[in-house]
Amino acid sequence: MLPLVLYDILSELPGNNWSANPAKPRFVLSYKDLPFVTLWVEYSDIPIAMKAIGAKPNKRQDGSDVYTVPVLSDPNTGALITDSLEIASYLEKTYPEKPIFPNNSEALIRAFDSAYMSLILPGFKPMFPRTIEILSPASAKFFIGARLVDFPLPWDVNCDADRKLTEKGYNTVYEWYQKTDGKWIMGNTFSYADIIVACWLLAYKRVLKEDDEWARISSWNGGKWAEVLADVERECKLA
Ligand SMILES: N[C@@H](CCC(=O)N[C@@H](CS)C(=O)NCC(=O)O)C(=O)O
Structure with missing residues (x-):
């Protein structure tokens, strides 16, 4: 292959x-x-x-x-x-082996993707100043132009209101996880829903300051978010 x-x-x-x-x-x-x-x-x-x-x-x-x-x-x-x-x-x-949409769940996981994004998008702005720091000057300029279309200035890493929006979003996702019997969104069955959750957590961890902004996010809901990311990375053999 x-x-x-x-x-x-x-x-x-x-x-x-x-x-x-x-x-x-x-x-x-x-x-x-x-x-x-x-x-x-x-x-x-x-x-x-x-x-x-x-x-x-x-x-x-x-x-x-x-x-x-x-x-x-x-x-x-x-x-x-x-x-x-x-x-x-x-x-x-x-490549249907090792399904990521088990039990015919693609339609529901598509709906999950939209629901998850609508919870976390409102609090995205603090990510942008940090993203600019890790891009080349030409890419930073391009990124600013692209994001300004939907996210007007100011962009402030330390904006409390934006942080609260993100925290509120993750409180809801936490409630979802509490409704399942097992560590995944579908209980004991791993799926693409868990990959969606984890990949945004990965972006926070990589783009934000690990010992500051990511430390704060990963401490919410009893450390749930560092745990979800580590579990999904392990399940996908990326840890
Ligand atoms: N819904 C798309 C979104 C992809 C997307 O927005 N990618 C960003 C980078 S993460 C991009 O390429 N942006 C180009 C631009 O904004 O001009 C997906 O899930 O692949």
Whole structure:
């Protein structure tokens, strides 16, 4: 079997692996024991690089086109897929062993993805000044322009109101986990829902200051979030 190719975003962090959306297919590929290589793309080069390989654009909230990463190329089938959720769906259909949508749960997990994002998106702004710090100057400039469309200034790492929004979101996710009998969203059954939760936690851990902002987030709900991230990384053989 030829290795699949995952397009992810370059940074100045050692080892990269910081961006939540490309992290999701990386976790799936590793969970399913599929061979893959990663091609690291400068944030500012995403449109030109994705257009050059023939990837489909994604849609902005206003319906306009935007080229995004992750993109997955599968030389075994010729598939070229844009968007983390569509990549997960493709991998599940093409490589069904070790399911990530067990018990026919893809529709519900798609709804879970939207619900989770609507809880955590409102508190995103403190991530942006830290993201700029780990990008090259050209990519930082591009990132600022792209994010300003949906998140007007000010962006403040220490904004209490934004932190409270994130904490409130995770309190709800914590309640969801309390309703299951087992450590995963689907009880004792691991699924893509847990990968979605973990990949945003990974982004906080990698992008925010580990001994400061991440220490605060990971202490919420009795240390639940550091635990979920570690459990999912272990399950996907990434720890
Ligand atoms: N829904 C998409 C979102 C992907 C996305 O927004 N990717 C960001 C990086 S994490 C991107 O490529 N942004 C390009 C831009 O904003 O111009 C997915 O899950 O793949």
